[in-house]
Amino acid sequence: MAKPPLCRTVCSSILVTDRFSNTAIRTASLAVFVSFWAVASWIGDDPGVLPSPWIVVQLIWQEAASGELFGHLVATLLRVLAAFVVAMFIGLALGLIMGRSRGFDRWFDPWLVVLLNLPALVAIVLCYIWIGLTEVAAILAVSLNKIPMVTVMIREGARAFDSHLDDLAKVFHMKPGKRLRHILLPQLAPHIAAAARSGIALIWKIVLVVEFLGRSNGVGFQIHLYFQLFDVGRVLAYAFAFIAVMLAIEAFVLRPAEQAASRWRRA
Amino acid sequence: MISVDIEGKAFGATRILAPLKFSVQAGETVALLGPSGVGKTSLLRIIAGLDEAYTGRVERPDALAMVFQEPTLLNWRSALENITLVTNVAPQVAASAMADVGLAGKETLFPAQLSLGQRRRLALARAFSIKPDLLIMDEPFASLDQERVTEMLALSRDLIAANGCTTLFVTHSQAEADMLADRLLRLDGQPATLSET
Numbered sequence: 001m002a003k004p005p006l007c008r009t010v011c012s013s014i015l016v017t018d019r020f021s022n023t024a025i026r027t028a029s030l031a032v033f034v035s036f037w038a039v040a041s042w043i044g045d046d047p048g049v050l051p052s053p054w055i056v057v058q059l060i061w062q063e064a065a066s067g068e069l070f071g072h073l074v075a076t077l078l079r080v081l082a083a084f085v086v087a088m089f090i091g092l093a094l095g096l097i098m099g100r101s102r103g104f105d106r107w108f109d110p111w112l113v114v115l116l117n118l119p120a121l122v123a124i125v126l127c128y129i130w131i132g133l134t135e136v137a138a139i140l141a142v143s144l145n146k147i148p149m150v151t152v153m154i155r156e157g158a159r160a161f162d163s164h165l166d167d168l169a170k171v172f173h174m175k176p177g178k179r180l181r182h183i184l185l186p187q188l189a190p191h192i193a194a195a196a197r198s199g200i201a202l203i204w205k206i207v208l209v210v211e212f213l214g215r216s217n218g219v220g221f222q223i224h225l226y227f228q229l230f231d232v233g234r235v236l237a238y239a240f241a242f243i244a245v246m247l248a249i250e251a252f253v254l255r256p257a258e259q260a261a262s263r264w265r266r267a
Numbered sequence: 268m269i270s271v272d273i274e275g276k277a278f279g280a281t282r283i284l285a286p287l288k289f290s291v292q293a294g295e296t297v298a299l300l301g302p303s304g305v306g307k308t309s310l311l312r313i314i315a316g317l318d319e320a321y322t323g324r325v326e327r328p329d330a331l332a333m334v335f336q337e338p339t340l341l342n343w344r345s346a347l348e349n350i351t352l353v354t355n356v357a358p359q360v361a362a363s364a365m366a367d368v369g370l371a372g373k374e375t376l377f378p379a380q381l382s383l384g385q386r387r388r389l390a391l392a393r394a395f396s397i398k399p400d401l402l403i404m405d406e407p408f409a410s411l412d413q414e415r416v417t418e419m420l421a422l423s424r425d426l427i428a429a430n431g432c433t434t435l436f437v438t439h440s441q442a443e444a445d446m447l448a449d450r451l452l453r454l455d456g457q458p459a460t461l462s463e464t
Binding site (some may be wrong): 164165167168169170171172174178182183186189264265 | 312316317321331332333335337339341342343344352353370379397427
């Protein structure tokens with residue numbers, strides 16, 4: 001039954017108030033973090049070890065003005081996106097098949113356990129040795145680290161599918177593509193969203209290691225460069241610049257996509 | 268129209284259904300009665316083609332629709348899409364089917380915005396939208412209050428009459444069976460056997 005206008009008005013004003021107080025708390029929390037950092041930097045009194053937040057902001061500005069920052073951010077972002085798409089696509093397909101087929105699950109579960117316990121560094125080193133210091137090796141290494149986690153999360157979702165909806169699709173002869181799009185994927189939406197959000201956070205950290213070890217551009221490469229120069233300020237500048245990019249992706253891409261997919265829950 | 272000749276059905280070592288043989292004529296409405304857990308739904312799933320692990324033979328038309336014990340709706344799609352996406356009928360046909368069950372104007376609502384009675388009507392509209400030759404209903408009025416059950420029975424009877432489809436209807440209520448069916452079949456015992464009442 002549709003909600004009456006009075007309830008809708010009251011509910012929406014409660015939501016606005018909640019959102020406002022949530023934003024205020026987050027802002028205050030970040031302010032406290034920056035204050036701690038500033039105080040620690042002031043007490044340490046050695047910008048070479050821990051520069052103040054203002055120095056890092058100035059360095060970000062300098063790197064951005066020189067054009068260096070943007071190029072490296074884009075290089076890292078493209079690797080993150082490529083590895084994310086590969087990992088999500090393969091993890092989704094494997095998780096769906098393993099969640100739906102007990103035989104397939106029995107066969108491939110041990111592989112999954114092995115891959116889940118394979119250290120990220122080992123996968124990266126092996127990919128670089130076997131394939132060479134190439135872009136393909138870098139993206140494959142990152143994807144290999146993420147695919148098992150996506151597979152496990154999607155498999156759990158696929159195991160919890162509503163069997164009545166399978167009966168419905170069978171009785172009304174729904175085509176496989178339609179079944180996937182309108183019955184299976186919507187049931188998996190919360191699991192896909194969780195895998196995507198945790199995945200993007202993990203992937204960008206591994207991409208930095210991959211760049212650190214074997215690429216000639218990207219945020220990880222720059223961090224490697226400034227690590228060798230003991231330039232903590234620029235290491236932090238690149239790290240915080242990329243964190244800002246990832247937070248923007250989370251806020252303006254992942255969260256709205258998740259909200260759009262779960263619109264029916266709030267109806 | 269429907270011809271059923273099965274040698275039995277078992278789950279592991281437990282035999283649920285004994286050999287059963289019956290047929291339903293075109294346009295006939297048959298109620299399948301019996302106590303809870305006797306195997307009514309198992310038999311219905313075999314007839315609907317949802318369970319193929321049995322020995323025997325079932326003949327049924329291709330244009331088959333089913334109304335389940337629960338409304339079984341896609342909660343993430345609108346009421347209209349619950350018909351068009353599942354049955355592949357045009358939106359106008361789906362809207363007309365919704366109007367026939369008293370849901371005109373509710374096309375854009377999600378199932379969660381409908382009452383249980385309205386969700387059951389939507390499931391009925393979905394089934395009738397394809398103009399089925401065979402309609403299978405598995406206790407479609409469960410968990411409704413008596414007033415709603417009476418309404419739904421009258422609505423179902425009118426729609427079946429207008430559509431002229433053959434109907435197989437599972438219930439454990441004699442009153443529901445008397446109101447809707449031309450013929451009653453009773454499933455009883457373990458393994459269950461069929462008798463005409």
